[in-house]
Amino acid sequence: MKGVVFTGNRHLELMTFDDPTPGPDDVIVEMKASGFCGSDLHGYRGARGASLKIKSPAFLEARGLKDSDPIIAGHEPAGVVAALGRNVDPKMLKVGDRVLNYHYDGCRYCRECRSGWVQLCDQGSTVYGQTAHGGHAHYLKVPAKSLIHLPDEISFSAGAAISCGMGTAFAAIERLxxxxxxxxxxxxxxxxxxxxxxxxxxxxxxxxxxxxxxxxxxxxxxxxxxxxxxxxxxxxxxxxxxxxxxxxxxxxxxxxxxxxxxxxxxxxxxxxxxxxxxxxxxxxxxxxxxxxxxxxxxxxxHLTFSDVGLERCVRYVAEHGIDVDRQFTHRWKLEDAEEAYREFDKQTAGKAVFEF
The missing domain is CATH 3.40.50.720 (NAD(P)-binding Rossmann-like Domain)
Structure with a gap:
Protein backbone atom coordinates (compact mmCIF):
# COMPACT_ATOMS: atom_id res chain seq x y z
CA MET A 1 0.00 0.00 0.00
CA LYS A 2 0.98 3.66 -0.31
CA GLY A 3 1.36 5.98 2.66
CA VAL A 4 2.28 9.65 3.17
CA VAL A 5 5.49 10.24 5.14
CA PHE A 6 6.69 13.69 6.21
CA THR A 7 10.37 13.81 5.24
CA GLY A 8 11.15 17.18 6.82
CA ASN A 9 11.25 20.88 6.02
CA ARG A 10 7.91 20.99 4.18
CA HIS A 11 8.59 17.88 2.10
CA LEU A 12 6.77 14.57 2.03
CA GLU A 13 6.95 11.31 0.13
CA LEU A 14 4.36 8.76 -0.94
CA MET A 15 6.12 5.57 0.16
CA THR A 16 5.27 1.90 -0.36
CA PHE A 17 4.55 -0.25 2.70
CA ASP A 18 3.40 -3.82 3.21
CA ASP A 19 -0.32 -4.14 3.84
CA PRO A 20 -0.75 -4.55 7.62
CA THR A 21 -1.98 -7.76 9.23
CA PRO A 22 -3.75 -7.74 12.59
CA GLY A 23 -2.19 -8.91 15.82
CA PRO A 24 -4.41 -10.83 18.26
CA ASP A 25 -6.07 -7.70 19.70
CA ASP A 26 -5.88 -5.53 16.57
CA VAL A 27 -8.19 -4.47 13.78
CA ILE A 28 -7.31 -3.50 10.22
CA VAL A 29 -9.32 -0.51 9.02
CA GLU A 30 -9.74 0.22 5.33
CA MET A 31 -9.45 3.98 5.07
CA LYS A 32 -12.33 6.00 3.65
CA ALA A 33 -11.24 9.42 4.93
CA SER A 34 -8.14 10.79 6.66
CA GLY A 35 -8.29 14.39 7.81
CA PHE A 36 -5.59 17.05 8.02
CA CYS A 37 -5.01 18.68 11.43
CA GLY A 38 -3.13 21.87 12.26
CA SER A 39 -0.85 19.82 14.52
CA ASP A 40 0.20 17.81 11.43
CA LEU A 41 2.02 20.93 10.28
CA HIS A 42 4.54 20.51 13.12
CA GLY A 43 5.64 17.24 11.49
CA TYR A 44 5.36 18.60 7.98
CA ARG A 45 7.41 21.73 8.69
CA GLY A 46 9.89 20.20 11.13
CA ALA A 47 13.01 18.10 10.71
CA ARG A 48 12.70 14.49 9.60
CA GLY A 49 11.73 12.19 12.45
CA ALA A 50 11.00 15.10 14.80
CA SER A 51 7.94 13.38 16.30
CA LEU A 52 10.06 10.35 17.22
CA LYS A 53 13.06 12.28 18.50
CA ILE A 54 11.01 13.79 21.33
CA LYS A 55 10.58 10.30 22.76
CA SER A 56 13.08 8.49 24.95
CA PRO A 57 15.13 5.54 23.65
CA ALA A 58 13.11 3.28 25.97
CA PHE A 59 9.86 4.48 24.35
CA LEU A 60 11.20 3.69 20.89
CA GLU A 61 12.63 0.31 21.91
CA ALA A 62 9.35 -0.78 23.51
CA ARG A 63 7.58 -0.08 20.21
CA GLY A 64 10.24 -1.59 17.96
CA LEU A 65 11.03 1.80 16.44
CA LYS A 66 14.13 3.77 15.49
CA ASP A 67 14.13 7.53 15.14
CA SER A 68 14.92 7.07 11.44
CA ASP A 69 11.91 4.83 10.71
CA PRO A 70 9.39 6.32 8.26
CA ILE A 71 6.03 6.88 9.94
CA ILE A 72 2.81 7.23 7.96
CA ALA A 73 1.16 10.53 8.88
CA GLY A 74 -2.47 11.28 9.66
CA HIS A 75 -4.23 11.01 13.04
CA GLU A 76 -7.82 11.64 11.89
CA PRO A 77 -8.84 8.32 10.30
CA ALA A 78 -12.29 6.94 9.52
CA GLY A 79 -13.16 3.85 7.52
CA VAL A 80 -14.55 0.34 7.63
CA VAL A 81 -13.31 -2.73 9.47
CA ALA A 82 -11.45 -4.98 7.02
CA ALA A 83 -9.98 -7.68 9.29
CA LEU A 84 -10.06 -8.71 12.96
CA GLY A 85 -7.43 -10.22 15.22
CA ARG A 86 -8.28 -13.56 16.79
CA ASN A 87 -9.03 -12.10 20.25
CA VAL A 88 -11.42 -9.40 19.02
CA ASP A 89 -15.00 -10.05 20.13
CA PRO A 90 -17.17 -10.25 16.96
CA LYS A 91 -20.09 -8.97 19.03
CA MET A 92 -18.22 -5.68 19.46
CA LEU A 93 -16.76 -5.30 15.96
CA LYS A 94 -17.31 -7.07 12.67
CA VAL A 95 -15.98 -6.74 9.14
CA GLY A 96 -17.75 -3.90 7.37
CA ASP A 97 -18.46 -1.82 10.50
CA ARG A 98 -18.08 1.94 10.03
CA VAL A 99 -15.56 3.30 12.56
CA LEU A 100 -13.34 6.19 13.55
CA ASN A 101 -10.15 5.90 15.58
CA TYR A 102 -9.25 7.30 18.99
CA HIS A 103 -5.70 7.94 17.93
CA TYR A 104 -3.79 7.13 21.12
CA ASP A 105 -2.50 4.00 22.85
CA GLY A 106 -0.63 3.62 26.12
CA CYS A 107 0.43 1.04 28.67
CA ARG A 108 -3.30 0.40 29.39
CA TYR A 109 -2.57 -0.14 33.11
CA CYS A 110 -1.60 3.21 34.65
CA ARG A 111 -4.17 5.48 36.28
CA GLU A 112 -4.46 7.81 33.30
CA CYS A 113 -4.93 4.98 30.78
CA ARG A 114 -7.56 3.35 32.97
CA SER A 115 -9.40 6.67 33.27
CA GLY A 116 -9.62 6.97 29.48
CA TRP A 117 -6.97 9.70 29.16
CA VAL A 118 -4.53 7.49 27.29
CA GLN A 119 -2.55 10.41 25.86
CA LEU A 120 -1.38 11.13 29.44
CA CYS A 121 0.02 7.60 29.92
CA ASP A 122 2.76 7.40 32.56
CA GLN A 123 4.90 5.37 30.14
CA GLY A 124 4.39 7.73 27.20
CA SER A 125 1.56 7.38 24.71
CA THR A 126 1.63 6.14 21.15
CA VAL A 127 0.07 8.63 18.74
CA TYR A 128 -1.11 7.08 15.49
CA GLY A 129 0.15 9.32 12.68
CA GLN A 130 3.11 10.58 14.72
CA THR A 131 4.83 7.74 16.58
CA ALA A 132 3.01 4.86 14.86
CA HIS A 133 1.55 4.50 11.38
CA GLY A 134 -1.49 6.70 10.83
CA GLY A 135 -4.37 7.10 8.44
CA HIS A 136 -2.75 8.73 5.39
CA ALA A 137 -2.65 5.29 3.72
CA HIS A 138 -5.04 2.70 2.37
CA TYR A 139 -5.06 0.62 5.56
CA LEU A 140 -4.48 1.23 9.26
CA LYS A 141 -3.70 -1.26 12.04
CA VAL A 142 -4.92 -0.21 15.51
CA PRO A 143 -6.01 -1.87 18.76
CA ALA A 144 -9.66 -2.90 18.62
CA LYS A 145 -10.35 -0.94 21.80
CA SER A 146 -9.39 2.33 20.09
CA LEU A 147 -12.26 2.18 17.57
CA ILE A 148 -15.58 3.97 17.95
CA HIS A 149 -18.63 3.11 15.86
CA LEU A 150 -19.58 5.76 13.31
CA PRO A 151 -23.35 6.17 12.87
CA ASP A 152 -24.72 5.95 9.34
CA GLU A 153 -25.89 9.57 9.44
CA ILE A 154 -22.29 10.81 9.82
CA SER A 155 -20.10 10.72 6.70
CA PHE A 156 -16.60 9.27 6.78
CA SER A 157 -15.06 12.72 6.23
CA ALA A 158 -17.11 14.13 9.11
CA GLY A 159 -16.01 11.18 11.23
CA ALA A 160 -12.40 12.05 10.49
CA ALA A 161 -12.99 15.64 11.61
CA ILE A 162 -14.75 14.50 14.78
CA SER A 163 -11.83 12.20 15.64
CA CYS A 164 -9.64 15.20 16.48
CA GLY A 165 -10.83 18.77 15.81
CA MET A 166 -14.52 18.51 16.67
CA GLY A 167 -13.76 16.11 19.52
CA THR A 168 -11.25 18.56 21.02
CA ALA A 169 -13.68 21.47 20.83
CA PHE A 170 -16.47 19.39 22.38
CA ALA A 171 -14.25 18.24 25.27
CA ALA A 172 -13.00 21.78 25.94
CA ILE A 173 -16.56 23.11 26.07
CA GLU A 174 -17.48 20.29 28.46
CA ARG A 175 -14.50 20.93 30.70
CA LEU A 176 -15.14 24.68 30.86
CA HIS A 302 -6.73 21.36 27.71
CA LEU A 303 -5.41 18.47 25.58
CA THR A 304 -7.84 16.75 23.16
CA PHE A 305 -10.27 14.30 24.86
CA SER A 306 -10.72 10.97 26.62
CA ASP A 307 -11.86 7.90 24.71
CA VAL A 308 -15.33 8.02 26.28
CA GLY A 309 -15.42 11.79 25.67
CA LEU A 310 -14.86 11.23 21.97
CA GLU A 311 -17.68 8.71 21.91
CA ARG A 312 -19.97 11.28 23.59
CA CYS A 313 -19.04 13.78 20.88
CA VAL A 314 -19.93 11.31 18.11
CA ARG A 315 -23.36 10.76 19.66
CA TYR A 316 -23.91 14.50 20.15
CA VAL A 317 -23.10 15.30 16.53
CA ALA A 318 -25.44 12.55 15.30
CA GLU A 319 -28.30 13.47 17.64
CA HIS A 320 -28.15 17.18 16.82
CA GLY A 321 -27.50 16.84 13.10
CA ILE A 322 -24.38 19.04 13.09
CA ASP A 323 -23.11 19.44 9.54
CA VAL A 324 -19.40 18.81 10.16
CA ASP A 325 -18.81 18.38 6.42
CA ARG A 326 -19.28 22.14 6.03
CA GLN A 327 -15.79 22.57 7.45
CA PHE A 328 -14.14 21.00 4.41
CA THR A 329 -12.95 23.33 1.67
CA HIS A 330 -10.52 20.84 0.11
CA ARG A 331 -10.92 17.12 -0.62
CA TRP A 332 -7.91 15.32 -2.02
CA LYS A 333 -6.71 11.95 -3.27
CA LEU A 334 -3.62 10.38 -1.70
CA GLU A 335 -1.71 10.85 -4.95
CA ASP A 336 -2.14 14.63 -4.58
CA ALA A 337 -0.42 14.72 -1.16
CA GLU A 338 2.34 17.19 -2.08
CA GLU A 339 -0.06 19.77 -3.49
CA ALA A 340 -2.54 19.11 -0.70
CA TYR A 341 -0.11 19.90 2.10
CA ARG A 342 1.34 22.93 0.30
CA GLU A 343 -2.17 24.34 0.20
CA PHE A 344 -3.00 23.33 3.78
CA ASP A 345 0.25 24.93 4.99
CA LYS A 346 -1.12 28.37 4.01
CA GLN A 347 -3.71 28.10 6.84
CA THR A 348 -6.16 30.44 5.14
CA ALA A 349 -8.94 28.02 4.13
CA GLY A 350 -11.03 25.43 5.95
CA LYS A 351 -10.38 21.80 6.68
CA ALA A 352 -8.84 19.30 4.24
CA VAL A 353 -9.18 15.53 3.91
CA PHE A 354 -7.91 12.61 1.87
CA GLU A 355 -10.80 10.55 0.54
CA PHE A 356 -10.32 6.95 -0.64
Whole structure:
Protein backbone atom coordinates (compact mmCIF):
# COMPACT_ATOMS: atom_id res chain seq x y z
CA MET A 1 0.00 0.00 0.00
CA LYS A 2 0.98 3.66 -0.31
CA GLY A 3 1.36 5.98 2.66
CA VAL A 4 2.28 9.65 3.17
CA VAL A 5 5.49 10.24 5.14
CA PHE A 6 6.69 13.69 6.21
CA THR A 7 10.37 13.81 5.24
CA GLY A 8 11.15 17.18 6.82
CA ASN A 9 11.25 20.88 6.02
CA ARG A 10 7.91 20.99 4.18
CA HIS A 11 8.59 17.88 2.10
CA LEU A 12 6.77 14.57 2.03
CA GLU A 13 6.95 11.31 0.13
CA LEU A 14 4.36 8.76 -0.94
CA MET A 15 6.12 5.57 0.16
CA THR A 16 5.27 1.90 -0.36
CA PHE A 17 4.55 -0.25 2.70
CA ASP A 18 3.40 -3.82 3.21
CA ASP A 19 -0.32 -4.14 3.84
CA PRO A 20 -0.75 -4.55 7.62
CA THR A 21 -1.98 -7.76 9.23
CA PRO A 22 -3.75 -7.74 12.59
CA GLY A 23 -2.19 -8.91 15.82
CA PRO A 24 -4.41 -10.83 18.26
CA ASP A 25 -6.07 -7.70 19.70
CA ASP A 26 -5.88 -5.53 16.57
CA VAL A 27 -8.19 -4.47 13.78
CA ILE A 28 -7.31 -3.50 10.22
CA VAL A 29 -9.32 -0.51 9.02
CA GLU A 30 -9.74 0.22 5.33
CA MET A 31 -9.45 3.98 5.07
CA LYS A 32 -12.33 6.00 3.65
CA ALA A 33 -11.24 9.42 4.93
CA SER A 34 -8.14 10.79 6.66
CA GLY A 35 -8.29 14.39 7.81
CA PHE A 36 -5.59 17.05 8.02
CA CYS A 37 -5.01 18.68 11.43
CA GLY A 38 -3.13 21.87 12.26
CA SER A 39 -0.85 19.82 14.52
CA ASP A 40 0.20 17.81 11.43
CA LEU A 41 2.02 20.93 10.28
CA HIS A 42 4.54 20.51 13.12
CA GLY A 43 5.64 17.24 11.49
CA TYR A 44 5.36 18.60 7.98
CA ARG A 45 7.41 21.73 8.69
CA GLY A 46 9.89 20.20 11.13
CA ALA A 47 13.01 18.10 10.71
CA ARG A 48 12.70 14.49 9.60
CA GLY A 49 11.73 12.19 12.45
CA ALA A 50 11.00 15.10 14.80
CA SER A 51 7.94 13.38 16.30
CA LEU A 52 10.06 10.35 17.22
CA LYS A 53 13.06 12.28 18.50
CA ILE A 54 11.01 13.79 21.33
CA LYS A 55 10.58 10.30 22.76
CA SER A 56 13.08 8.49 24.95
CA PRO A 57 15.13 5.54 23.65
CA ALA A 58 13.11 3.28 25.97
CA PHE A 59 9.86 4.48 24.35
CA LEU A 60 11.20 3.69 20.89
CA GLU A 61 12.63 0.31 21.91
CA ALA A 62 9.35 -0.78 23.51
CA ARG A 63 7.58 -0.08 20.21
CA GLY A 64 10.24 -1.59 17.96
CA LEU A 65 11.03 1.80 16.44
CA LYS A 66 14.13 3.77 15.49
CA ASP A 67 14.13 7.53 15.14
CA SER A 68 14.92 7.07 11.44
CA ASP A 69 11.91 4.83 10.71
CA PRO A 70 9.39 6.32 8.26
CA ILE A 71 6.03 6.88 9.94
CA ILE A 72 2.81 7.23 7.96
CA ALA A 73 1.16 10.53 8.88
CA GLY A 74 -2.47 11.28 9.66
CA HIS A 75 -4.23 11.01 13.04
CA GLU A 76 -7.82 11.64 11.89
CA PRO A 77 -8.84 8.32 10.30
CA ALA A 78 -12.29 6.94 9.52
CA GLY A 79 -13.16 3.85 7.52
CA VAL A 80 -14.55 0.34 7.63
CA VAL A 81 -13.31 -2.73 9.47
CA ALA A 82 -11.45 -4.98 7.02
CA ALA A 83 -9.98 -7.68 9.29
CA LEU A 84 -10.06 -8.71 12.96
CA GLY A 85 -7.43 -10.22 15.22
CA ARG A 86 -8.28 -13.56 16.79
CA ASN A 87 -9.03 -12.10 20.25
CA VAL A 88 -11.42 -9.40 19.02
CA ASP A 89 -15.00 -10.05 20.13
CA PRO A 90 -17.17 -10.25 16.96
CA LYS A 91 -20.09 -8.97 19.03
CA MET A 92 -18.22 -5.68 19.46
CA LEU A 93 -16.76 -5.30 15.96
CA LYS A 94 -17.31 -7.07 12.67
CA VAL A 95 -15.98 -6.74 9.14
CA GLY A 96 -17.75 -3.90 7.37
CA ASP A 97 -18.46 -1.82 10.50
CA ARG A 98 -18.08 1.94 10.03
CA VAL A 99 -15.56 3.30 12.56
CA LEU A 100 -13.34 6.19 13.55
CA ASN A 101 -10.15 5.90 15.58
CA TYR A 102 -9.25 7.30 18.99
CA HIS A 103 -5.70 7.94 17.93
CA TYR A 104 -3.79 7.13 21.12
CA ASP A 105 -2.50 4.00 22.85
CA GLY A 106 -0.63 3.62 26.12
CA CYS A 107 0.43 1.04 28.67
CA ARG A 108 -3.30 0.40 29.39
CA TYR A 109 -2.57 -0.14 33.11
CA CYS A 110 -1.60 3.21 34.65
CA ARG A 111 -4.17 5.48 36.28
CA GLU A 112 -4.46 7.81 33.30
CA CYS A 113 -4.93 4.98 30.78
CA ARG A 114 -7.56 3.35 32.97
CA SER A 115 -9.40 6.67 33.27
CA GLY A 116 -9.62 6.97 29.48
CA TRP A 117 -6.97 9.70 29.16
CA VAL A 118 -4.53 7.49 27.29
CA GLN A 119 -2.55 10.41 25.86
CA LEU A 120 -1.38 11.13 29.44
CA CYS A 121 0.02 7.60 29.92
CA ASP A 122 2.76 7.40 32.56
CA GLN A 123 4.90 5.37 30.14
CA GLY A 124 4.39 7.73 27.20
CA SER A 125 1.56 7.38 24.71
CA THR A 126 1.63 6.14 21.15
CA VAL A 127 0.07 8.63 18.74
CA TYR A 128 -1.11 7.08 15.49
CA GLY A 129 0.15 9.32 12.68
CA GLN A 130 3.11 10.58 14.72
CA THR A 131 4.83 7.74 16.58
CA ALA A 132 3.01 4.86 14.86
CA HIS A 133 1.55 4.50 11.38
CA GLY A 134 -1.49 6.70 10.83
CA GLY A 135 -4.37 7.10 8.44
CA HIS A 136 -2.75 8.73 5.39
CA ALA A 137 -2.65 5.29 3.72
CA HIS A 138 -5.04 2.70 2.37
CA TYR A 139 -5.06 0.62 5.56
CA LEU A 140 -4.48 1.23 9.26
CA LYS A 141 -3.70 -1.26 12.04
CA VAL A 142 -4.92 -0.21 15.51
CA PRO A 143 -6.01 -1.87 18.76
CA ALA A 144 -9.66 -2.90 18.62
CA LYS A 145 -10.35 -0.94 21.80
CA SER A 146 -9.39 2.33 20.09
CA LEU A 147 -12.26 2.18 17.57
CA ILE A 148 -15.58 3.97 17.95
CA HIS A 149 -18.63 3.11 15.86
CA LEU A 150 -19.58 5.76 13.31
CA PRO A 151 -23.35 6.17 12.87
CA ASP A 152 -24.72 5.95 9.34
CA GLU A 153 -25.89 9.57 9.44
CA ILE A 154 -22.29 10.81 9.82
CA SER A 155 -20.10 10.72 6.70
CA PHE A 156 -16.60 9.27 6.78
CA SER A 157 -15.06 12.72 6.23
CA ALA A 158 -17.11 14.13 9.11
CA GLY A 159 -16.01 11.18 11.23
CA ALA A 160 -12.40 12.05 10.49
CA ALA A 161 -12.99 15.64 11.61
CA ILE A 162 -14.75 14.50 14.78
CA SER A 163 -11.83 12.20 15.64
CA CYS A 164 -9.64 15.20 16.48
CA GLY A 165 -10.83 18.77 15.81
CA MET A 166 -14.52 18.51 16.67
CA GLY A 167 -13.76 16.11 19.52
CA THR A 168 -11.25 18.56 21.02
CA ALA A 169 -13.68 21.47 20.83
CA PHE A 170 -16.47 19.39 22.38
CA ALA A 171 -14.25 18.24 25.27
CA ALA A 172 -13.00 21.78 25.94
CA ILE A 173 -16.56 23.11 26.07
CA GLU A 174 -17.48 20.29 28.46
CA ARG A 175 -14.50 20.93 30.70
CA LEU A 176 -15.14 24.68 30.86
CA UNK A 177 -18.81 23.93 31.64
CA UNK A 178 -20.03 26.25 28.90
CA UNK A 179 -23.81 26.53 28.61
CA UNK A 180 -26.48 28.74 27.11
CA UNK A 181 -26.04 31.13 30.03
CA UNK A 182 -22.54 32.02 28.83
CA UNK A 183 -21.05 34.31 26.23
CA UNK A 184 -18.11 32.70 24.44
CA UNK A 185 -15.13 34.07 22.53
CA UNK A 186 -13.25 31.65 20.26
CA UNK A 187 -9.80 32.73 19.11
CA UNK A 188 -8.58 31.04 15.92
CA UNK A 189 -10.92 29.84 13.19
CA UNK A 190 -9.09 26.73 12.12
CA UNK A 191 -10.99 23.43 12.33
CA UNK A 192 -11.07 23.36 16.16
CA UNK A 193 -12.34 26.92 16.33
CA UNK A 194 -14.92 26.29 13.62
CA UNK A 195 -16.07 23.22 15.54
CA UNK A 196 -16.46 25.27 18.71
CA UNK A 197 -18.64 27.76 16.80
CA UNK A 198 -20.83 24.99 15.38
CA UNK A 199 -21.27 23.44 18.82
CA UNK A 200 -22.01 26.83 20.43
CA UNK A 201 -24.70 27.49 17.84
CA UNK A 202 -26.46 24.21 18.64
CA UNK A 203 -26.12 24.82 22.39
CA UNK A 204 -27.69 28.28 22.15
CA UNK A 205 -24.53 30.11 23.22
CA UNK A 206 -23.88 33.66 22.03
CA UNK A 207 -20.36 33.54 20.63
CA UNK A 208 -17.82 35.79 18.96
CA UNK A 209 -15.18 34.44 16.57
CA UNK A 210 -11.74 36.02 16.20
CA UNK A 211 -9.11 35.47 13.50
CA UNK A 212 -6.56 37.40 11.47
CA UNK A 213 -7.85 35.97 8.17
CA UNK A 214 -10.81 37.84 6.63
CA UNK A 215 -11.82 34.65 4.84
CA UNK A 216 -11.98 32.68 8.08
CA UNK A 217 -13.84 35.50 9.83
CA UNK A 218 -16.51 35.37 7.12
CA UNK A 219 -16.66 31.57 7.40
CA UNK A 220 -17.24 31.85 11.15
CA UNK A 221 -20.40 33.90 10.59
CA UNK A 222 -21.64 31.27 8.15
CA UNK A 223 -20.99 28.58 10.78
CA UNK A 224 -23.22 30.39 13.27
CA UNK A 225 -21.06 32.88 15.17
CA UNK A 226 -23.14 35.71 16.64
CA UNK A 227 -20.37 38.17 15.89
CA UNK A 228 -16.92 37.99 14.26
CA UNK A 229 -13.78 40.10 14.56
CA UNK A 230 -10.85 40.46 12.17
CA UNK A 231 -8.08 41.05 14.72
CA UNK A 232 -5.69 42.18 11.99
CA UNK A 233 -7.89 45.25 11.61
CA UNK A 234 -9.02 46.00 15.18
CA UNK A 235 -8.00 45.26 18.73
CA UNK A 236 -9.78 42.05 19.72
CA UNK A 237 -10.08 42.87 23.42
CA UNK A 238 -11.56 46.32 22.78
CA UNK A 239 -13.96 44.89 20.19
CA UNK A 240 -15.14 42.14 22.57
CA UNK A 241 -15.63 44.59 25.43
CA UNK A 242 -17.66 46.79 23.09
CA UNK A 243 -19.75 43.78 21.97
CA UNK A 244 -20.48 42.84 25.60
CA UNK A 245 -21.26 46.34 26.84
CA UNK A 246 -17.93 46.61 28.65
CA UNK A 247 -18.32 43.38 30.64
CA UNK A 248 -16.29 40.89 28.65
CA UNK A 249 -17.30 37.34 27.79
CA UNK A 250 -17.77 34.72 30.49
CA UNK A 251 -15.66 32.12 28.62
CA UNK A 252 -12.85 32.34 26.07
CA UNK A 253 -11.13 29.50 24.20
CA UNK A 254 -7.83 29.93 22.36
CA UNK A 255 -7.34 27.45 19.53
CA UNK A 256 -4.63 29.46 17.73
CA UNK A 257 -1.74 28.67 20.08
CA UNK A 258 -0.07 32.06 19.60
CA UNK A 259 0.88 34.53 22.33
CA UNK A 260 -1.27 37.45 21.18
CA UNK A 261 -4.41 35.33 20.96
CA UNK A 262 -3.84 33.75 24.37
CA UNK A 263 -3.24 37.12 26.00
CA UNK A 264 -6.37 38.55 24.37
CA UNK A 265 -8.40 35.50 25.41
CA UNK A 266 -7.55 36.19 29.05
CA UNK A 267 -8.09 39.95 28.93
CA UNK A 268 -11.39 39.74 27.05
CA UNK A 269 -13.14 37.76 29.79
CA UNK A 270 -15.27 39.23 32.54
CA UNK A 271 -14.65 38.91 36.27
CA UNK A 272 -14.77 35.19 37.16
CA UNK A 273 -14.03 34.41 33.51
CA UNK A 274 -12.91 30.92 32.43
CA UNK A 275 -10.24 30.57 29.75
CA UNK A 276 -9.22 27.42 27.89
CA UNK A 277 -5.83 27.14 26.20
CA UNK A 278 -6.34 24.50 23.50
CA UNK A 279 -4.02 25.52 20.65
CA UNK A 280 -0.73 23.60 20.56
CA UNK A 281 2.55 25.49 20.95
CA UNK A 282 3.34 29.12 21.57
CA UNK A 283 3.80 31.13 24.74
CA UNK A 284 2.01 33.86 26.69
CA UNK A 285 2.99 36.71 29.00
CA UNK A 286 0.49 37.96 31.59
CA UNK A 287 0.47 40.51 34.38
CA UNK A 288 -0.75 38.20 37.12
CA UNK A 289 -2.36 40.72 39.47
CA UNK A 290 -4.62 42.63 37.03
CA UNK A 291 -5.00 39.84 34.48
CA UNK A 292 -5.80 36.98 36.86
CA UNK A 293 -6.01 37.67 40.58
CA UNK A 294 -8.10 40.84 40.67
CA UNK A 295 -10.48 39.46 38.04
CA UNK A 296 -10.68 36.00 39.70
CA UNK A 297 -10.09 34.36 36.33
CA UNK A 298 -9.38 30.66 35.80
CA UNK A 299 -7.09 29.33 33.06
CA UNK A 300 -7.38 25.71 31.96
CA UNK A 301 -4.86 23.93 29.76
CA HIS A 302 -6.73 21.36 27.71
CA LEU A 303 -5.41 18.47 25.58
CA THR A 304 -7.84 16.75 23.16
CA PHE A 305 -10.27 14.30 24.86
CA SER A 306 -10.72 10.97 26.62
CA ASP A 307 -11.86 7.90 24.71
CA VAL A 308 -15.33 8.02 26.28
CA GLY A 309 -15.42 11.79 25.67
CA LEU A 310 -14.86 11.23 21.97
CA GLU A 311 -17.68 8.71 21.91
CA ARG A 312 -19.97 11.28 23.59
CA CYS A 313 -19.04 13.78 20.88
CA VAL A 314 -19.93 11.31 18.11
CA ARG A 315 -23.36 10.76 19.66
CA TYR A 316 -23.91 14.50 20.15
CA VAL A 317 -23.10 15.30 16.53
CA ALA A 318 -25.44 12.55 15.30
CA GLU A 319 -28.30 13.47 17.64
CA HIS A 320 -28.15 17.18 16.82
CA GLY A 321 -27.50 16.84 13.10
CA ILE A 322 -24.38 19.04 13.09
CA ASP A 323 -23.11 19.44 9.54
CA VAL A 324 -19.40 18.81 10.16
CA ASP A 325 -18.81 18.38 6.42
CA ARG A 326 -19.28 22.14 6.03
CA GLN A 327 -15.79 22.57 7.45
CA PHE A 328 -14.14 21.00 4.41
CA THR A 329 -12.95 23.33 1.67
CA HIS A 330 -10.52 20.84 0.11
CA ARG A 331 -10.92 17.12 -0.62
CA TRP A 332 -7.91 15.32 -2.02
CA LYS A 333 -6.71 11.95 -3.27
CA LEU A 334 -3.62 10.38 -1.70
CA GLU A 335 -1.71 10.85 -4.95
CA ASP A 336 -2.14 14.63 -4.58
CA ALA A 337 -0.42 14.72 -1.16
CA GLU A 338 2.34 17.19 -2.08
CA GLU A 339 -0.06 19.77 -3.49
CA ALA A 340 -2.54 19.11 -0.70
CA TYR A 341 -0.11 19.90 2.10
CA ARG A 342 1.34 22.93 0.30
CA GLU A 343 -2.17 24.34 0.20
CA PHE A 344 -3.00 23.33 3.78
CA ASP A 345 0.25 24.93 4.99
CA LYS A 346 -1.12 28.37 4.01
CA GLN A 347 -3.71 28.10 6.84
CA THR A 348 -6.16 30.44 5.14
CA ALA A 349 -8.94 28.02 4.13
CA GLY A 350 -11.03 25.43 5.95
CA LYS A 351 -10.38 21.80 6.68
CA ALA A 352 -8.84 19.30 4.24
CA VAL A 353 -9.18 15.53 3.91
CA PHE A 354 -7.91 12.61 1.87
CA GLU A 355 -10.80 10.55 0.54
CA PHE A 356 -10.32 6.95 -0.64
Missing amino acids: QVSGRDTLAVFGMGPVGQSAIQLAKVMGIRCVAIDVSPQRVAQALAFGATHAIDSSQQDAVEAILDWTGGQGVSVAIDTAGVAAARQAAVRSTATWGRIGFVGVGGDVSLNVLPDLIIKQRTIVG
